[in-house]
Amino acid sequence: MALEGWHLNQLPEAYVRQTLQSMQGNVERAASEIEALRDVDTAQRGMLARSVTDIVNLLRQAQSQVAHGDHDTVQTTLHLKDAIEGLSLTSGVKRST
Numbered sequence: 001m002a003l004e005g006w007h008l009n010q011l012p013e014a015y016v017r018q019t020l021q022s023m024q025g026n027v028e029r030a031a032s033e034i035e036a037l038r039d040v041d042t043a044q045r046g047m048l049a050r051s052v053t054d055i056v057n058l059l060r061q062a063q064s065q066v067a068h069g070d071h072d073t074v075q076t077t078l079h080l081k082d083a084i085e086g087l088s089l090t091s092g093v094k095r096s097t
Helices: 002-007 013-036 042-067 074-090
Strands: none
Touching: 002 013, 002 074, 013 042, 042 074
16 A cells, blocks of 8 residues: 555655545545435445545545655554445445335
8 A cells, every 4th residue: 555655665755645646536436426326225325425434534634644744654554444444344235125
């Protein structure tokens, strides 16, 4: 992951910044798609939306750290991995009938 490479001083700022922005754009598009799901239970859709929001917020935090030259991104990386895993677990949504 780009953020881990940033933490280890192995990747340049411009690459990491661009990667994080691209990821955020992809996640925000996914959020729009989740909002458009009408055949998914409202509670499940809400859980998915919250998971996506958490990921977007963590990506913004990571971008801020990179912009400020903060290479101590271990906690942000761990939280981001957990949030992505949580989204993966909640994405097995049940269709409403």
